[in-house]
Amino acid sequence: MPEGHTLHRLARQHQRRFGRAPVIVSSPQGRFVDGATAVNGRVLKKATAWGKHLFHHYDGGRVVHVHLGLYGSFTEWPLPPLLPVGQVRMRMVGTEYGADLRGPTVCEVIDEPEIADIVARLGPDPLRPDADPSLAWRRINKSRRPIGALLMDQSVIAGIGNVYRSELLFRHRTDPFRPGTSVTANEFDALWTDLVALMKVGVRRGKIVVVLPEHDHGAPSYREGRPRTYVYRRAGDPCRVCSTPVRTVEMEARNLFWCPNCQS
Template sequence: MPEGHTLHRLARLHQRKFGRAPVIVSSPQGRFAEGASAVNGRVFKKASAWGKHLFHHYEGGRVVHVHLGLYGTFSESEVPMPPPVGQVRMRMVGSDFGTDLRGPTVCELIDEPDIDDVVARLGPDPLRRDADGSLAWARIRKSRRPIGALLMDQTVIAGVGNVYRNELLFRHRINPYRPGVKVGEDEVAAMWTDLVALMKVGLRRGKIITVEREDDHGLPSYRPGRPRTYVYRRAGEPCRVCGTEIRTAVMEGRNVFWCPTDQT
């Protein structure tokens, strides 16, 4: 599942390519035909993101709300676009740029005020200027759920996925199974500050970078198409810091990774 910085990058791209001009919107697959018809030909005012949710704001107060989920993707194309291939939920065509959306969990038409209802269910987004990290702390400190689960809970922090979750906990030497009530306010504040910085790098670079230069020893954990990490997807390999074998387990349906020495 794409992490929060990916949605913010998409918002910036769509703002740049479609902003302040009419956009041709269709649903070749047919599942979004009514919604596409409602915004087709309207001026695309702006794009915004909150966590893993993307919003396309159109003239007249209509908004297309997209959540990519596990399988959703936007593919880019020059104009004129070729005939659609596969199950294209939504096609957008501007003057010199087009994109196809396939496989999203959510692709729906809402009104501008309805955005508040979506956001009300989410925690603070580290990439938004108005984000308040203390709201995350307020939820973490009351919960006995493992911190590894809480960081993936979008009502606690919006936009954190499995890579950032695992890497952040290692960087702060916190065991993923420690209950939220046992994590200190200073620890949460430090993680929030670090997360904001890491996700800004992801937004700027288009990829997740979490390993400090001094810890990148060229250990055999690199695979094409996935980030170079401390613990994420490195089960059975040596820790970059202490050499202990990285462990993995399933936590609330997702794989968690940690170093048993550094994250006691």
């Protein structure tokens, strides 16, 4: 599933490509026809993101709300338009570029005030300048759920996915099974500060980069073309720091990766 940096990167990209100009919006697949009609030809005022949610704000107060889910993705192309390939839920055509959305969990048109209802269910977003980390800290500090589960809870912190969760805890040598109540304020502050920095790199470079230069060697990344990780999708491989085999277990329906030595 795309993590929060991907949505913020998309928001910036769509703002550059389509912002402040009329956008032709259609639904080649046919599942978003009414929504596309509601915003077709309107000016895209701005594109924003909160966690894993993307919002296209059009004049007149209508907003296209997108959640990519597990399989959603945007592809972009320069004009002239190409024939749609596959199940294109939403097509955007601007003055110089077009973009196709495929496979999202959510693609709907809402009114501007409804954004507040969506955001109210989410925790602070580390990539937003108005983020209040104290809200996340209070939820963590009151919970006996494992910190490894709390970090994946979008109502605690918005935008963290499995990669950032596993890698952040490793970088801070934190046992993912520790209850939230055992995490100190100083430990949380260090986690939050590092998370903000890592996600900003993700927005800037378009990929998650978490391994320090002194550890960025040896075993390849978990997938061709991806940066190395410390533990994510490396079950059974030697830890890049201590050589202990990386372990994995299912935690609240998601695979968790950790080093039992470094994170003990």
